[in-house]
Amino acid sequence: MADVAYIDFQKAFDSVVHSKLCHKLKSYGVSGKLLDWVTDFLSNRVQAVRVNNKLSDFVPVRSGVPQGSVLGPVLFLLYINDIADLFGNGLSIKLFADDVKLYAVINDVTDTNNFQAGLDALNLWSVTWQLPISTQKCAVLHLGRHNAGYSYSVDSVSLPNVKEIVDLGITVDNNLRFSKHYRIIANKANQRASLILKTFVSREPLLLFKAFTVYVRPLLDYCSPVWAPVYKTDIELIERVQRRFTKRLRGFKYLSYSDRLILLNNADSLEQRRLKHDLTMIFKIMHNLICINFDDFFALNSFTITRGHDYKLVKPVCNNNARQFSFACRRIDIWNELPADVVSCNTVNTFKICINKLNFNKYLKVD
Numbered sequence: 001m002a003d004v005a006y007i008d009f010q011k012a013f014d015s016v017v018h019s020k021l022c023h024k025l026k027s028y029g030v031s032g033k034l035l036d037w038v039t040d041f042l043s044n045r046v047q048a049v050r051v052n053n054k055l056s057d058f059v060p061v062r063s064g065v066p067q068g069s070v071l072g073p074v075l076f077l078l079y080i081n082d083i084a085d086l087f088g089n090g091l092s093i094k095l096f097a098d099d100v101k102l103y104a105v106i107n108d109v110t111d112t113n114n115f116q117a118g119l120d121a122l123n124l125w126s127v128t129w130q131l132p133i134s135t136q137k138c139a140v141l142h143l144g145r146h147n148a149g150y151s152y153s154v155d156s157v158s159l160p161n162v163k164e165i166v167d168l169g170i171t172v173d174n175n176l177r178f179s180k181h182y183r184i185i186a187n188k189a190n191q192r193a194s195l196i197l198k199t200f201v202s203r204e205p206l207l208l209f210k211a212f213t214v215y216v217r218p219l220l221d222y223c224s225p226v227w228a229p230v231y232k233t234d235i236e237l238i239e240r241v242q243r244r245f246t247k248r249l250r251g252f253k254y255l256s257y258s259d260r261l262i263l264l265n266n267a268d269s270l271e272q273r274r275l276k277h278d279l280t281m282i283f284k285i286m287h288n289l290i291c292i293n294f295d296d297f298f299a300l301n302s303f304t305i306t307r308g309h310d311y312k313l314v315k316p317v318c319n320n321n322a323r324q325f326s327f328a329c330r331r332i333d334i335w336n337e338l339p340a341d342v343v344s345c346n347t348v349n350t351f352k353i354c355i356n357k358l359n360f361n362k363y364l365k366v367d
Contacts, residue, residue: 001105001106001107001143001144001146001147002103002104002105002106002143002144003103003104003106003112003115003140003141003142003143003147003150003152004101004102004140004141004142004143005102005103005115005119005139005140005152005159006099006100006101006138006139006140006141006165006167007099007100007101007102007122007133007138007154008098008099008100008133008134008137008138009098009100009126009131009132009133009134010132010133010134012076012097012098012131013064013065013067013072013076013098014063014064014067015063015064015130015131015132016063016064016065016075016076016079016131017063017129017130018039018042018043018062018063020079020129020130021042021065021075021078021079022035022038022039022042024078024079024081024082025038025078028078038071038075041066041071042065042066044060045060045061045066046058046060046061047059047061063130065079073097076097076098079129080095080098080131082125083095083100083122083125086118086121086122087102087118087121089104089114089117089118090104090105090111090114091103091104091114091115092104096168099168100122101167102115102118102119102122106144106147106150112150112152115150115152116152116153119152119153119154122154123154123155133154135154135155135157135159138154138159138160139159139160139161139162139165140152140159140160140161140162141161141162141163141164141165141172141174142161142174143174143175143176144174145175147174149161162174164180168223169222169223170222170223170226170227171184172227175322176322176326177322178226178227178229181227182227182229182234182237182238183237185219185220185222185238186220186237186238186240186241188219189216189217189219189220189241190241190244192215192216192219193212193216193241193244193245196208196211196212196215196216196245197245197248203249203250204250205249205250205251205252205263205264206264206265208249209245209246209249209264209267212242212245213267216241216245217242217270217273220238220241220242220270221270221273221274224273224274224277224278225274225277225278225281225327226327228274228277228278228327228330230325230330232365232366235365235366236366238270238271239269239270239271239366241270242269242270243257246260246261247260257269257367258367269364269366271364271365271366272360272364275331275360275363275364276352276355276356276360278330278331279331279334279335279338279355280348280351280355281327282298282313282331282335283343283345283348283351284348285297285298286298286311286343289348297327297328298313298328298332299313299314299316300312300313300314301313301336308337308340309338309339309340309343310340310344311335311343311344312335312336313332313335313336314332315329315332315333316328316329334360334363338355338358339354341354342354342355342358
């Protein structure tokens with residue numbers, strides 16, 4: 001069981017106090033001309049609003065990092081960087097821009113008290129550094145079938161307990177399932193695909209499919225190693241977007257789905273794309289090409305082998321579907337069956353080229 005608190009700061013990028021930001025820069029060792037330059041960059045800034053040809057009066061900008069600048073996001077990250085030092089007692093934190101996610105394993109009341117203490121420490125930090133927490137946008141997700149669902153608060157305001165939440169664009173529920181996410185992205189993708197067919201004057205299949213790959217497919221690929229479906233109904237729900245679109249192309253109506261993909265420059269099905277994305281992510285983690293700790297997901301098979309490659313992974317024992325179908329488990333068998341020269345490629349691009357030459361049809365669940 002685990003509890004996850006999603007914390008949102010109120011107007012985060014506009015609330016950074018310049019004097020306190022400069023104080024933090026000093027504590028990080030920024031000094032001399034560089035500190036003077038950043039201080040000058042933040043000082044005496046003004047802003048105005050333009051509507052058509054009318055310009056409002058200029059007003060001073062007394063706080064906030066300059067948005068739209070290259071330096072602005074870096075300064076904000078430096079401002080909130082020490083949040084990670086607030087927590088102990090088994091509490092973990094993840095930061096992305098102005099989003100904070102605090103989580104911990106919850107076994108008893110002591111764990112809940114520690115979790116609440118972590119939220120109190122975060123609230124005290126926000127008051128000290130004048131970066132107020134938007135409590136109405138915060139929520140708590142309780143994971144685990146037998147989770148008691150304890151209530152937590154920030155600044156004496158109770159945080160709502162939710163059954164599902166959007167985490168960096170991915171909708172996940174308290175059972176670590178993504179069923180709603182599948183429906184959301186399928187609906188959005190279908191709407192966008194229909195707009196392509198309505199707005200493009202050209203009926204050239206390759207041109208329209210190119211538009212599909214640019215404007216629609218990213219919706220269906222985004223972070224797929226996190227949420228890739230394993231049940232046939234969910235796989236079909238997402239695949240239907242590309243299936244329907246290709247069938248509506250000129251001259252493709254009476255062709256099979258596989259034949260349509262062949263004519264579209266041997267395009268992959270969405271299911272096959274997700275499989276390749278998973279394998280590529282494993283390759284990156286395996287060869288330290290991404291900032292993800294290998295030991296957090298996988299373990300190398302240390303037994304002597306006479307066949308296969310030296311990068312074979314141990315498939316862990318899974319006690320529930322959430323674990324069995326997670327990224328860390330679902331592709332291990334396929335990875336272990338890859339040829340030795342493929343898993344030992346020197347670059348990611350070479351690996352992608354190699355797996356594009358392999359046939360994965362026996363692993364696919366929809367035609």
